[in-house]
Amino acid sequence: MHAEPSRSDAWLVARNVSRQFGGLKAVDDVSLTLEREAVHAVIGTNGAGKSTLINVLSGEIAPTGGSVTLLGQDITRMSQPRRAQAGLGRSYQRNTIFPSFSVLENARLCAQARLQRPWDWWSPAARCADSTAAAHAALEQAGLSAHAQQQAGALSHGQKRQLEIAMCLATAPKVLLLDEPLAGMGAEETERMLELLAHLKPRHAILLVEHDMDAVFRIADRITVMVNGRMLASGSPGEVRANPEVQAAYLGEHV
Numbered sequence: 001m002h003a004e005p006s007r008s009d010a011w012l013v014a015r016n017v018s019r020q021f022g023g024l025k026a027v028d029d030v031s032l033t034l035e036r037e038a039v040h041a042v043i044g045t046n047g048a049g050k051s052t053l054i055n056v057l058s059g060e061i062a063p064t065g066g067s068v069t070l071l072g073q074d075i076t077r078m079s080q081p082r083r084a085q086a087g088l089g090r091s092y093q094r095n096t097i098f099p100s101f102s103v104l105e106n107a108r109l110c111a112q113a114r115l116q117r118p119w120d121w122w123s124p125a126a127r128c129a130d131s132t133a134a135a136h137a138a139l140e141q142a143g144l145s146a147h148a149q150q151q152a153g154a155l156s157h158g159q160k161r162q163l164e165i166a167m168c169l170a171t172a173p174k175v176l177l178l179d180e181p182l183a184g185m186g187a188e189e190t191e192r193m194l195e196l197l198a199h200l201k202p203r204h205a206i207l208l209v210e211h212d213m214d215a216v217f218r219i220a221d222r223i224t225v226m227v228n229g230r231m232l233a234s235g236s237p238g239e240v241r242a243n244p245e246v247q248a249a250y251l252g253e254h255v
């Protein structure tokens, strides 16, 4: 058994979260804790409910049950933009960049969305300088500084996924929800992304949805396995690997 993480290390806590679509329980009574300086992988076959879980945690869709706290604050009914301002960042399973804008502009738009203040209408220039600085810092972290002025649509697939992480970082999140950031990547691009995630880990709590089991077992500190919306197992990589139910239902010959 694992000790409960101390409250201050539990940056995001989901308790008994559910989401139904009509009669379909896409997410069914899922509880998990994202701790600082840790990567928590969520794995499961297509349709298991992983993206729906991220959508509920990020505030894009409302849960039909359960609660979510972020940095000790109940955010269950908080809008997605307010969650972003409170320190929650996410990336999407499908590409969401503006291809005709520069790499820097893409990151800057995200930074601007966070820095926007209703009472700050008289200082657009200062806000612009702040968001440009935040965008440059995010590109630097994501390893894309050299591509800042390039058109985003001209980036390689792997660089586009890096840009999506940069766009998320531009909002200065503490908790990162990443939906399949390695999808469609070659070996070299995968390595670069894993290095980036390892680099981000010390300052963030990370939820990683991923199908590449080699990558998951290399980088994850905790793993939750979902089947038909439910949690089949959750624990350390060693515990999950040794779980006979997980092996039968999902991992099979992967481990």
Ligand SMILES: Nc1ncnc2c1ncn2[C@@H]1O[C@H](COP(=O)(O)OP(=O)(O)O)[C@@H](O)[C@H]1O
Pocket (backbone or CB within 6 Å): 021, 024, 026, 044, 045, 046, 047, 048, 049, 050, 051, 052, 053
């Ligand atoms: N907006 C929606 N309306 C109705 N059903 C949905 C919606 N989003 C997802 N689903 C269904 O919920 C289930 C879980 O989907 P999803 O969360 O995308 O799974 P995963 O990301 O694990 O592949 C699937 O059966 C999917 O068809």
Ligand SMILES: [Mg+2]
Pocket (backbone or CB within 6 Å): 050, 051, 052, 093, 179
């Ligand atoms: Mg998905």
